[in-house]
Every structure is written in structure tokens, then in C-alpha cells.
Amino acid sequence: MSYDQNIRLHKIQLYFAYQRSTIGTEQYQGTFHAHQGIEVLIIHEGRGTLIVDQKSYEIIPNMVCVFQPYQLHHIQMDPETPFVRSIVHFEPSLYEPYFEPWPRLLAFFKHMHTSTLHVPCLYDLGEEKQFHLLFQSLAEKLPKLSKQDELEEYSLFLVAFFRSFMPLWEQRDGQIHSGPTRKSHQAERILSWLEEHYTEPLRLEMMSADLHLSPFHLSHLFTECTGTSISDYVTARRLQQAVKLLTSTDQAVARIGEAIGVTNCSYFCKMFKSHIGITPHQYRKQLQKHHEATFTRQS
Structure with missing residues (x-):
């Protein structure tokens, strides 16, 4: 389904993969999803398209992508070429104290997960x-590695990685010309429209009139470009916003459901559990426990 939260960062300290490869029928065809924490993706081989924040970027070898906490994104790869990548995915609050001896590196680390990045990719x-x-x-x-040594090894790895990554990012931050010329994706107009209307009832007729496309062509074009349906994307976008509100506010669950366009609280809870695996109440409670445990470790 289109919202993937199966990496539980409140249960593991870091998710890591080195040179994972898929090809052909096993080819990675992502859906729109978002994660707790920050994800760094290094592309070694493969070509495809990345959509993030309603903009598209070409995926080519020798590039790195940074996905910030709860940032909705989609990757679709060419099934004719091997897709080889390395991944590191972690909750930044857990590792921030390990960067404190180096103020400049700490500032960069915070920037990568809290600031608005001009572009999510670094090419070449x-x-x-x-x-x-x-x-x-x-x-x-x-x-x-023993369990008691994991946090130390992970923190040393992240400090070394961001120390190597910082000069490359600072040199090219915001320089879109450092990679291929960004081509407008056919689905971008639809995504921009949905961003303005995802909290409203989905009406293809109104969307097709605004975008001057027939409802059939609209649906077909979006699915062809992204590999997912418009309704699945709207669900993913609503869940992304719900998770953001659950983690950053103390609003009641029913109020959060209304804010994302789902006025029936029981249906909102059922939808949330169907895609996330737990109810909104349980999600908020687990996150609070995680933050309390992190605070205890750091104090």
C-alpha cells in the first residue's frame, strides 16, 4: 500500500543496508511513503524517477538522496537495469548528542533533518x-556486533559519514545544475492540485475540469507516471499529515482526522491502523515512550 511505516525506529536504533541489489521481476517499485526519522539513500547503479514534495528528479548512478522525517516520496526504477543502493535510516534525536563535540558538524546534522532543503538529491x-x-x-x-555495542558503532559511523558528506553538500547545496536538468514530470500538475485539495472529498470531475483532462486520462496518466492510483496517493498524503500532527501537537485524534479530511473518527482510526499497523492512540503512546527513553539515555 502507499504509506509504509514498517521500519520501526522506536524499536531499532538504525536501519542499514549496503549495496542491496534488485533486478527484473524483483525490481524495486516504490509507492508513495514516508518514514519516521531521516533516510539517506546512495545510488550505485540503476535509473529511474524520484518524486518528492510534488517535484520529480532523475535517478542515476553515483548520487545520494536525503529524505527528511515524514517527507512523502516515491521512487520508480527502470526494470531493465539493476538497482544497487546503500541505505541508512535512523531517528536523529537519538544521535544528536554524539555530534555535540563538533559544533559545525552538529549544525549541519540538524540542518539535514530540520531545515527546508533546496533539493533532496546530490549528484555526481x-x-x-x-x-x-x-x-x-x-x-x-x-x-x-553485540547488542550493547550497537549504539556506539552506529554513532561512530554516522559521525564519520556526515563528516565526509558535509563538504560535498555545502559545496552544491541548492545548485540544481550540479545534476541533470530537472525535467517537469507529467504527474507534477496533478500532485500540485492534490496538495491544495487532499483534505477535501476527492472529486475527479472537479480535478479534471481544473486540469483540463478527462477523468479517465487523468487517472491513467497518474498511475502510469507513479505506479499508484490517485486515491492511494491521497490516502498516503493524509496519513503523512496525520502522523505529523500526532507527533507535533496534542490535538485530539478526532480533531486530527477532521484536519486531514476524514470526519468519521472510527473510520480514521481504522484507516490509520490498516496502513500503519497500530491505532493513532497507540502510535502517539509508542512515540512518547520512545522520546522518554531517549531523554533518559541522554540525561
Whole structure:
């Protein structure tokens, strides 16, 4: 389904994969989804399209993508080419104290997960050796790593990674010309319209009139470009906003449902549990426990 929360960062300290490869029928065809925490994706091989914040970007080898907490994104890869990538995904609040001895590095670390990034991608990494060595080293250590040593190894890895990554990002931050010329994706007009109307009842007739496309062509075009339906995207966008409100406000669950366009509270809870795996109340409670545990470790 279109909203994926199956990596539970309140249960694991860091999700890591090195040079994971898929091809053909196993090819990674992502759906619109968002995560707790920050995700860094390094593309070693493969070509495709990334959609994030209603804009599209070309996916090519030798690039890195940064997805911020609860940022809705979609990746669709060419099934004719191998898709090889490395991934690191973690809750930034857990690791922030380990960056404190280095104020400039700490400021960059905070910027990457709290500030509005001009672009989510960095192209043409040049020599990837520094990243390969970091990821390979952790991959080799993981099978032998004891539970009590995990946090230390993960924190050392992240400090080293962001130290290597910082000069590359600062050199090209906001420089869209550092990668391929961004081509307007056919679905971008539809996504922009949905961003303005996702909290309202979905009416294809009104959308097709505003965008000057027939309802059939509208649905077909969106599915062809993104691999998911308009209704699935709207559900994903509503859930993204619901999670954001659950984690950043103390609004009642019923009020949050209304804010995302689902006025029936029981239906909102059922929809949330169907896609996230737990109810909104349970989600908020688990997150509060996670923050309390993190605060206890840091104090």
C-alpha cells in the first residue's frame, strides 16, 4: 500500500543496508511513503524517477538522496537495469548528542533533518570510495556486533559519514545544475492540485475540469507516471499529515482526522491502523515512550 511505516525506529536504533541489489521481476517499485526519522539513500547503479514534495528528479548512478522525517516520496526504477543502493535510516534525536563535540558538524546534522532543503538529491559524488569504505566497514562489523555495542558503532559511523558528506553538500547545496536538468514530470500538475485539495472529498470531475483532462486520462496518466492510483496517493498524503500532527501537537485524534479530511473518527482510526499497523492512540503512546527513553539515555 502507499504509506509504509514498517521500519520501526522506536524499536531499532538504525536501519542499514549496503549495496542491496534488485533486478527484473524483483525490481524495486516504490509507492508513495514516508518514514519516521531521516533516510539517506546512495545510488550505485540503476535509473529511474524520484518524486518528492510534488517535484520529480532523475535517478542515476553515483548520487545520494536525503529524505527528511515524514517527507512523502516515491521512487520508480527502470526494470531493465539493476538497482544497487546503500541505505541508512535512523531517528536523529537519538544521535544528536554524539555530534555535540563538533559544533559545525552538529549544525549541519540538524540542518539535514530540520531545515527546508533546496533539493533532496546530490549528484555526481565523484569518487565514492570514502562512502564505500564506511558502509563496507559497518556491514562487516554488524554480524559480530553485540547488542550493547550497537549504539556506539552506529554513532561512530554516522559521525564519520556526515563528516565526509558535509563538504560535498555545502559545496552544491541548492545548485540544481550540479545534476541533470530537472525535467517537469507529467504527474507534477496533478500532485500540485492534490496538495491544495487532499483534505477535501476527492472529486475527479472537479480535478479534471481544473486540469483540463478527462477523468479517465487523468487517472491513467497518474498511475502510469507513479505506479499508484490517485486515491492511494491521497490516502498516503493524509496519513503523512496525520502522523505529523500526532507527533507535533496534542490535538485530539478526532480533531486530527477532521484536519486531514476524514470526519468519521472510527473510520480514521481504522484507516490509520490498516496502513500503519497500530491505532493513532497507540502510535502517539509508542512515540512518547520512545522520546522518554531517549531523554533518559541522554540525561
